[in-house]
Amino acid sequence: MHQKWSHTTEVEVETMSSTYSFYIETIEVNRLSALAFFAAGEKQFAGKRFYWQNREKTFTLVGLGHAYKIDNNSDEDRFDGIEKQWKELTKNIVKEESEPQPILFGGFTFDPKNDKKGEWDGFPQSFFAVATYQLVIRDDKAYVSIHLITDRENSLDEFEQLRKERDELIHAAQVKELKTYEKPRMTSYDELYKEEYLQTISRVTGLIQANEAEKVVIARTLKMKFEDTLTSPQALSHAINEQPESYLFGLEREKMFFFGATPERLVKVENGFAYSACVAGSIKRGKTAEEDQALGEGLLNDEKNLEEHQYVVEMIANTFERNCLEYKVPKRPKLLKVRDIQHLYTPVEGKLTSGATILQLVKHLHPTPALGGVPRKEALSIIRENETMNRGLYAAPIGWVDAEGNGEFAVAIRSALLKENQAYLYAGGGIVADSEPFSEYEETLVKFRPMLRVLGGQLHE
Numbered sequence: 001m002h003q004k005w006s007h008t009t010e011v012e013v014e015t016m017s018s019t020y021s022f023y024i025e026t027i028e029v030n031r032l033s034a035l036a037f038f039a040a041g042e043k044q045f046a047g048k049r050f051y052w053q054n055r056e057k058t059f060t061l062v063g064l065g066h067a068y069k070i071d072n073n074s075d076e077d078r079f080d081g082i083e084k085q086w087k088e089l090t091k092n093i094v095k096e097e098s099e100p101q102p103i104l105f106g107g108f109t110f111d112p113k114n115d116k117k118g119e120w121d122g123f124p125q126s127f128f129a130v131a132t133y134q135l136v137i138r139d140d141k142a143y144v145s146i147h148l149i150t151d152r153e154n155s156l157d158e159f160e161q162l163r164k165e166r167d168e169l170i171h172a173a174q175v176k177e178l179k180t181y182e183k184p185r186m187t188s189y190d191e192l193y194k195e196e197y198l199q200t201i202s203r204v205t206g207l208i209q210a211n212e213a214e215k216v217v218i219a220r221t222l223k224m225k226f227e228d229t230l231t232s233p234q235a236l237s238h239a240i241n242e243q244p245e246s247y248l249f250g251l252e253r254e255k256m257f258f259f260g261a262t263p264e265r266l267v268k269v270e271n272g273f274a275y276s277a278c279v280a281g282s283i284k285r286g287k288t289a290e291e292d293q294a295l296g297e298g299l300l301n302d303e304k305n306l307e308e309h310q311y312v313v314e315m316i317a318n319t320f321e322r323n324c325l326e327y328k329v330p331k332r333p334k335l336l337k338v339r340d341i342q343h344l345y346t347p348v349e350g351k352l353t354s355g356a357t358i359l360q361l362v363k364h365l366h367p368t369p370a371l372g373g374v375p376r377k378e379a380l381s382i383i384r385e386n387e388t389m390n391r392g393l394y395a396a397p398i399g400w401v402d403a404e405g406n407g408e409f410a411v412a413i414r415s416a417l418l419k420e421n422q423a424y425l426y427a428g429g430g431i432v433a434d435s436e437p438f439s440e441y442e443e444t445l446v447k448f449r450p451m452l453r454v455l456g457g458q459l460h461e
């Protein structure tokens with residue numbers, strides 16, 4: 001079953017209050033389906049799993065179990081707090097040539113100052129974990145690592161148990177590889193607060209016309225119920241099949257599973273370079289190639305959408321200006337097309353200054369005006385006061401960082417929170433001075449489509 005064994009390393013971890021050992025062992029496995037590995041953890045690890053695949057499909061990550069968990073409810077310093085803990089934990093790790101390193105995966109909520117009650121109650125403002133069993137697939141190779149972080153003296157027996165369990169999980173995944181999942185059967189579909197949403201768009205447009213802000217993103221929720229409880233692998237399998245052109249992500253915490261298929265990168269850091277993306281301005285896909293092209297051309301020349309887009313470009317360029325030695329921003333947007341929707345898209349990249357890290361970039365970038373607004377502070381308070389929901393992880397940064405500081409965060413849109421037999425889907429859009437309630441409403445219908453396909457709900461035409 002295994003091609004190559006690596007040695008087990010033990011790394012000392014010292015924090016302010018205690019000393020631990022961090023045991024790591026990585027093996028290379030012949031072939032392994034990421035979804036099947038995720039599903040193999042259904043019994044022992046439901047509630048403690050995560051899944052990630054980048055848009056290019058060159059990097060896939062699955063985690064089962066928590067070797068280490070950060071549940072953090074503080075507000076202002078949450079990005080710094082995660083960074084500090086992760087640095088402490090990984091400071092003594094020495095990079096092994098070509099082998100994946102331990103990865104911290106998780107997300108930050110959209111707005112810790114939003115205290116509206118709802119489906120996200122109990123979810124911490126930052127939630128990250130190092131998996132007990134970590135699968136990394138890259139360059140067509142699959143690696144499974146065991147992580148054990150403990151302050152117990154003699155952990156060899158415990159580690160031996162983990163090896164056994166790892167082999168069982170790999171075996172179960174190889175057996176299950178071709179399993180297919182049924183689409184869930186929907187029993188109800190409810191556009192929550194639709195009227196309030198339409199009124200909010202008018203009100204916020206008014207506030208913008210009165211110069212209270214320049215752009216504000218307003219979102220809404222769609223609630224679905226199903227005949228049976230949906231499992232996370234079942235939901236994820238349909239996201240994987242229906243939305244192959246997007247990032248795929250899934251994060252479990254106890255009974256909650258937040259997952260989605262987003263086209264939007266927040267930031268990626270690789271070997272001292274940073275990559276971000278301005279994604280704002282939207283139109284549906286055409287039914288024919290001609291119609292699709294015409295819609296795209298229209299979008300590239302539409303003033304309202306170009307305005308929505310330009311706020312994002314300015315803000316991301318500004319952040320790169322402050323964190324990079326040099327950086328590039330194309331003059332005009334191009335189109336980013338995924339199955340159900342096309343967006344205006346401007347990629348930004350730069351060479352980082354020595355102090356800039358991925359978590360610092362996430363801290364400065366979030367929320368970009370693609371999900372928050374301009375000016376940021378005013379937009380966030382307008383969202384807090386006017387939106388009928390608490391976004392939780394929707395529209396927020398989700399992703400990973402490794403011990404060397406490489407990593408990637410996406411913006412968690414085109415997403416849904418699954419709780420047993422219920423799902424909450426989220427979609428929003430950028431409101432500017434000349435936004436119109438009904439066309440914003442229609443834009444959200446297009447943005448609900450990816451998750452509606454996944455969950456088997458009705459599709460509005």
Ligand SMILES: C=C(O[C@@H]1C=C(C(=O)O)C=C[C@H]1O)C(=O)O
Pocket residue numbers: 217219264279280281282308343370371395413414426427428429430431447
């Ligand atoms: C807010 C969402 O999407 C964002 C808003 C967009 C817009 O208003 O044009 C486009 C892409 C995203 O940055 C969403 O999908 O829910």
Ligand SMILES: [Mg+2]
Pocket residue numbers: 280281282308429430443
């Ligand atoms: Mg828009």
